[in-house]
Amino acid sequence: MRSLYPTEGLESPPGGYFGYYNPISCLNVSHIVYIVSQEISLNSTVIMTIVLLVMMFGAGIFSSSTGYKLGRDALKEITQPDVRPSNISDRINNSSSRQEGVKLLREEDIIAQVKKRIAAGGVDPDTPPPQPQTQEKPKEEDQARSETTNQVTFPIVSSDGGVTMEITSTQRRSNSLQLNVNLKNESDQSVRFLYSFLNVTDDQGRALSASVDSLPGQLPPGTQTYTGTIAISTALLDNVQELAISLTDYPEQNLQLQMSGIPVAQ
Template sequence: MTVVLLVMMFGAGIFSSAWGYRLGRDALKEITQPDVRPSNLTEKANNAPRQEGVKFLTEQEILASVKKRMEGGEEATAASKKSEPKPEEKAETENTSEETAANPAAFPIVSRDGGITLEITSVTRKSNSLLLNVNIKNEGDRSIRFLYSFLNVTDDKGRALSASVDDLPGQLPPGSQTYTGTVTIPTALLDNAKELGMSLTDYPDQKLQLQMSGIPVVE
């Protein structure tokens, strides 16, 4: 039994060696050795492109090149200064792009009812919003409450617009003090509207009717 096992192991080793040799030979069949004979190397060296030496400029050529570059730089600088707007013009352009105001001759637009005075003092367009600057005052003898979600803003086509109110008090005490705030309307809602209307009533009685129309929309 031992002899049989040894013979089988020996036979398996020979078979494995022969199989590995055959696989290695097949894998290297397509690989060839590069031709490194001296004659071929000499021929390739002779056929290689030759590099030219460094060409030095004369003193006159260097001075002419520098002069030409200096003249070109001066012309570019002069053209840049000529095309650059003046500080006053630049500031005016920036202010126009950032904020535009309506004609002040159209203001104030005032509405009064029950001792309450509501007025729009100006309209400005800033970024993506139309800003209505408003004043409100209670000249009556009792405190009036407002819920600004009841503020109704419409355009000249009769469409209701979403608006937010800032800095106006919800409870307006009697007296002569004037409160200032802002009504903000997204310009995306205006859709080529030329004028706006606005109305406000008190809460919860809803007896006051503060109404205004002809509010110009700033382009």
């Protein structure tokens, strides 16, 4: 039987006729693997680039919208001035209508006024004569207060629980008012004082700061009298006529030594 495809006179390729039509036999397998890997890496690079571009685009949109919103909120209360020509002319007309005209004096009136002043010896005839100044009388309250101050006699004494405190006199020295104080403990137990608890008020109810000198913090029982001073700055005594003092023991606070109506030396 004769073949439909004659092969006489033809040299067969090294791989045979079927090997001649196989493409894999013409390419190197490693070269194919390299091409495939390059395509995969190229695709990943393109994808990463696209992702970065999308992120940058989104960040730009977000920042621009945020900046626009902040600027709009900041300029919300600011309005653009109305610069229309019609409104400007209306405002000018209104302001000019509100201005009062200058009142001019007639020459005849000025001459008549000058003649009257010359005739009156340089004094304006329309000016009323000056009234004699009357001396202000002191208020009754000040008089009563001064009389009460003069009637106060020293010593001013306060006693409680066998402890006696007395103000013997007041005097001004340099920039302070000094109260001379005597303390005596006739009880059967010692008494402790903390002079930061000393309360000094004026006749208007204001609390005044005071410093204590030479008075003992621990007052032993007995008949001995301890002398000291209470000093108050005169800068705190403007328009003050009387003082009040209260002192209690520490820490029990059982004693209440209170004195009022202490006159302020002038």
